[in-house]
Amino acid sequence: MATDALRILIADDNASDRLILRTLLQREGHSVIEAENGRLAVQQFLTEQPDIVLLDVLMPELDGYEAAIQIKMMAGSRLVPIIFLTALTDVAALARCLEVGGDDFLTKPYQKLILQAKLRAFTRMQQLYDTVSRQRDEIHFHTERLVREQQLAKILFDNIAHPGCLDAPTIRYQLSPMYIFNGDVLLAAEKPAGGLHVLLGDFTGHGLPAAIGAMPVSEIFYGMTQKGFSLVDILTEINQRLKEILPTGVFCCAISADIDFRSGMLELWNGGMPDAFLARSGRGILTRFSSQHLPMGVVGRDRFRPQVQRAIFSPEDRLLLTSDGVIETSNANGEMFGSERLEQAVATTAEGDSFFAAVQRALELFGSGAAPRDDVSMVEVELRPLSAPEHAPSSPRPTRTGPLDWRFEYELRTQSLQQFDPLPLLLQVLMEQPALRPHRGRVFTILAELYSNALDHGILQLDSSLKNSPEGFAEYYRLRQSRLQQLAEGSIRLVFEHQPRTHGGRLLLRVEDSGPGFDWQRWQASQVPGNGYGGRGLALLANLCQSLQFEGRGNIVAASYDWLLAED
Amino acid sequence: MTISTTKSADGTELTIRIAGRFDFSSHQAFREAYENLPVKPKSYVIDMHEATYLDSSALGMLLLLRDYAGGDSARISIQHCNNDVKKILTISNFEQLFKIS
Numbered sequence: 321m322a323t324d325a326l327r328i329l330i331a332d333d334n335a336s337d338r339l340i341l342r343t344l345l346q347r348e349g350h351s352v353i354e355a356e357n358g359r360l361a362v363q364q365f366l367t368e369q370p371d372i373v374l375l376d377v378l379m380p381e382l383d384g385y386e387a388a389i390q391i392k393m394m395a396g397s398r399l400v401p402i403i404f405l406t407a408l409t410d411v412a413a414l415a416r417c418l419e420v421g422g423d424d425f426l427t428k429p430y431q432k433l434i435l436q437a438k439l440r441a442f443t444r445m446q447q448l449y450d451t452v453s454r455q456r457d458e459i460h461f462h463t464e465r466l467v468r469e470q471q472l473a474k475i476l477f478d479n480i481a482h483p484g485c486l487d488a489p490t491i492r493y494q495l496s497p498m499y500i501f502n503g504d505v506l507l508a509a510e511k512p513a514g515g516l517h518v519l520l521g522d523f524t525g526h527g528l529p530a531a532i533g534a535m536p537v538s539e540i541f542y543g544m545t546q547k548g549f550s551l552v553d554i555l556t557e558i559n560q561r562l563k564e565i566l567p568t569g570v571f572c573c574a575i576s577a578d579i580d581f582r583s584g585m586l587e588l589w590n591g592g593m594p595d596a597f598l599a600r601s602g603r604g605i606l607t608r609f610s611s612q613h614l615p616m617g618v619v620g621r622d623r624f625r626p627q628v629q630r631a632i633f634s635p636e637d638r639l640l641l642t643s644d645g646v647i648e649t650s651n652a653n654g655e656m657f658g659s660e661r662l663e664q665a666v667a668t669t670a671e672g673d674s675f676f677a678a679v680q681r682a683l684e685l686f687g688s689g690a691a692p693r694d695d696v697s698m699v700e701v702e703l704r705p706l707s708a709p710e711h712a713p714s715s716p717r718p719t720r721t722g723p724l725d726w727r728f729e730y731e732l733r734t735q736s737l738q739q740f741d742p743l744p745l746l747l748q749v750l751m752e753q754p755a756l757r758p759h760r761g762r763v764f765t766i767l768a769e770l771y772s773n774a775l776d777h778g779i780l781q782l783d784s785s786l787k788n789s790p791e792g793f794a795e796y797y798r799l800r801q802s803r804l805q806q807l808a809e810g811s812i813r814l815v816f817e818h819q820p821r822t823h824g825g826r827l828l829l830r831v832e833d834s835g836p837g838f839d840w841q842r843w844q845a846s847q848v849p850g851n852g853y854g855g856r857g858l859a860l861l862a863n864l865c866q867s868l869q870f871e872g873r874g875n876i877v878a879a880s881y882d883w884l885l886a887e888d
Numbered sequence: 889m890t891i892s893t894t895k896s897a898d899g900t901e902l903t904i905r906i907a908g909r910f911d912f913s914s915h916q917a918f919r920e921a922y923e924n925l926p927v928k929p930k931s932y933v934i935d936m937h938e939a940t941y942l943d944s945s946a947l948g949m950l951l952l953l954r955d956y957a958g959g960d961s962a963r964i965s966i967q968h969c970n971n972d973v974k975k976i977l978t979i980s981n982f983e984q985l986f987k988i989s
Contacts, residue, residue: 524944525912568955569948573980592980611979618951618985644944 324443329353329370331361331387332405333379337428341374341405344432348439358382362390365400372442374426376405377417385420392421399449401442470528474501477531481538484509485516486699488706492676493699496645501531504643504697505572507538509545510706512747512764515581517545517554520641520699521574521616522593533572533617536561547744548764551578552626555589555616559624562617571617575609575641578628581705582860585793586639587628591615594647594659597640598631602671605663607631630797632790635704640666640675645695651687661686676700722753724820731813737775738804743768746814753818753825759883763827766864769857770831770877771812776800778833778875779810784857810834824884826866830876837873891917895929902929907938910946910973918949922956931963936973947980954985965989 328350332338335356342352353368355361358375359382365373373391377384388402404417407428417425424438486493486508496502503523510516519541523530537558544554555576562572573592580586590596592615598607609629633639642662649657665682669675679698728749732742747764751757776782780803786792810833817828862868865879890907891914904921906914922932932953936942954962965987969977977988 522944524948569945569952571944571948571951573944594979611981614981614984623984 326350326371326439326443327353327368329355329361329364329368329373330405331355331358331364331374331379331384332376333357334376337376337405341430344430344435348436350439358384358387361387362394365391366394371400371446372439373400373402374405375402375422377408377413385416388417388420388422397453399446401445403438403442470501473528473531477501477535480535481505481507482542483507484542485706490702490704490706491699492674494676494680494697496643496695496697501527502695503527503530504645504695505534505537506697506699507541508699508701509542511545511578512548512760513768514705514761514765516579516701516706517541517551517576518579518639518641518699518701519574519576520593520643520697521572522643522645522697523572524570529570533562533566533570536565537572537574537616544744548747548768549744550741551576551587551589551628553741553744556621556624556626559616559619559626560621563620563624566617571615573615573644577639577641577701579633579639579701579703581635581703584632584634586631586633586703588631589613589626589628594642594644594662596642597663597666597675598633598637599640599666599669599675600634600637601669601673601675604667604669606633606637630794632793633703637703638675639701639703640679641699641701642679643695643697646679646683646698649683649687649696657683657686674700722755724753724818724825726818728816729813730816731811733811734807734809737779737810737812738807742814743771746816750816750827755824755885756827756883759881762864763881766829766861766879766881769861770829770879771814773857773877774812774831774833774835774875777838778835779807779812780804781835821882824882827881827883828878829881830878832872832876835875837875840870840874891921893921899927900930901933902931903933903935905935905938908940910936910939910942910949912943912945914946915949919952922953929957932957932965934964934966935968936966936970937968939973940970942973942976944980947976947982950982950986963987 328345330338330341330352332341333356338354338356342354345352353364353370355364357379361373361375362382364370375384375387379387384404388404391400391402401423402421403424403426404422405426405428406414406417408414414425423442426435426438484507485491486506488508491508493506495506496504503526505519505521505523507519508516519537521534521537523533540558540561541554544557566572575588575590575593575596577596578587586598588596588609590609590611591613592611595611596609597605598609599605612627612629613625647657647659647662661682662679665679666675669678676698683696730742730746732740736742743764746767747760750763750767751760756763777784780800782796782800782803786796786799812834813832815830819826819828861879864881866882867880869878870876871878892905894903894905895901896903902922902925904918922929934950950966954964957964966977967989969988974988977983982988
């Protein structure tokens with residue numbers, strides 16, 4: 321049986337030896353190139369590109385050893401077997417053949433069977449080598465392409481899952497750097513009326529699938545926050561979208577907070593993440609928020625529970641959120657950092673020091689000598705308001721004027737009051753007047769205050785003085801929930817009017833509830849600003865509006881807001 | 889990690905025993921433990937007696953089994969969890985989806 325035809329270079333100074341070998345090889349169907357010394361062999365190798373080289377050891381001008389070294393060098397990454405032709409039996413001389421790069425020996429006189437077998441073996445080796453090389457090149461090519469694609473996708477991803485206001489000086493964070501795409505997502509956005517929404521999520525798994533899940537989370541989070549939706553609505557929507565798109569078994573543990581600097585209130589939702597802490601440096605943990613919910617994307621709308629935990633905070637307090645990577649960080653002994661060490665680090669953080677830095681130091685100390693941490697995400701938010709100019713949303717000069725002269729009336733009946741938040745919708749209508757957009761925050765605040773006054777105090781008859789103590793504060797929200805559920809009748813009517821003025825316009829808002837009203841004359845006479853956690857709404861309204869009037873039995877409020885076109 | 893199964897005498901309950909770390913490497917074995925049975929069991933028991941740890945992909949696998957076993961009507965109980973395992977199930981609030989003892 322003949323092996324595949326090969327191009328074989330024979331280098332031997334003995335013409336009769338060459339003849340014998342050539343005859344043997346040609347009978348096997350191979351083509352033969354001949355050289356009579358080492359120097360010519362090297363030349364022939366370059367010009368003829370043989371598959372296999374047969375080299376005599378002792379040759380004039382350049383011996384077999386030297387020729388082998390040069391040939392191997394020229395062959396580079398190509399596998400060209402060199403078989404030494406020898407009558408030598410000296411062990412040292414044979415060993416040297418292999419040291420200079422030879423692959424085998426062929427002893428004179430030549431035996432046909434051995435020659436055939438060796439050629440076949442080297443042909444197999446060459447084919448194997450070629451296959452491996454080709455596959456290696458292919459893998460290399462695909463890896464390169466994958467990395468390039470991921471880099472491009474990462475740019476796209478970063479534009480969608482942008483960091484929002486994470487660069488604010490009050491926020492410190494660290495995100496798992498494990499892959500180009502990791503399974504963690506951290507988002508922060510300012511609410512239209514000030515205040516902050518923060519979300520830290522951790523998807524099952526890493527890489528592209530997790531990153532794809534992070535995109536709708538980010539779009540919904542930023543989109544709905546900007547439109548003035550509540551955290552509950554946003555989380556409900558994110559959960560539903562993830563439930564629709566994620567395969568079973570993939571989900572997103574998440575923790576999300578709504579921080580309202582004006583009322584000093586924090587709402588937090590924790591689904592499957594480690595405990596989050598409200599803490600003050602020097603005083604340790606003030607409030608702990610343990611996971612109360614299933615992760616997002618596990619159950620559908622009917623079983624999803626968006627209920628939040630609430631806490632009151634002071635401007636010196638900080639919120640610390642971590643992913644499980646922090647407590648699961650192991651050291652060289654395979655020991656886990658654990659929640660006790662984490663809490664210890666928080667508890668011993670010195671006054672004025674950042675928890676973020678303290679936890680990082682504790683991790684450093686614990687993990688010294690261990691592999692670099694790969695899955696650690698955490699964020700610390702100082703609970704003092706962002707300075708407005710730094711983070712005012714950029715508002716390009718409007719290109720159209722929008723409707724200037726209109727009137728809009730909207731009435732919510734009992735069922736809507738119970739389960740619907742009309743503010744995003746109304747804000748949307750008002751922002752159809754593009755020149756009003758730079759005033760979005762103030763308009764939203766006015767709207768929100770008027771509506772919550774009408775609902776909480778007008779319809780639900782809640783006393784805002786309840787909010788003067790932390791216990792009463794919790795009671796306030798409990799009462800609000802139960803009265804809302806039991807609400808049998810009630811309605812709120814909102815009337816908006818817009819009038820053009822010389823360099824801007826006037827927005828008139830009139831909110832009427834079906835409640836019994838309140839003694840506004842007395843309130844106006846006293847004008848004492850609230851000093852508890854609540855009761856500041858009316859003072860704020862009076863401050864923001866050009867005029868604020870009560871009518872009827874105190875169940876109608878009329879406010880007007882004058883705006884001027886932003887200067888060039 | 890090893891996964892082994894036993895069936896109750898009447899064949900209606902399948903017990904899946906998990907030993908060691910329950911993580912992504914168990915994916916294939918775990919699915920094979922309940923898929924392709926000649927008769928589909930009515931209820932499932934996950935015995936965590938010898939399980940030392942589970943990660944979020946193991947939680948995902950439990951959800952896969954839950955879907956396979958009928959979603960909201962699935963009858964799956966997770967038993968004999970050690971403290972670490974129980975803590976992970978609790979943080980994720982999986983007691984809302986499984987019977988955990």
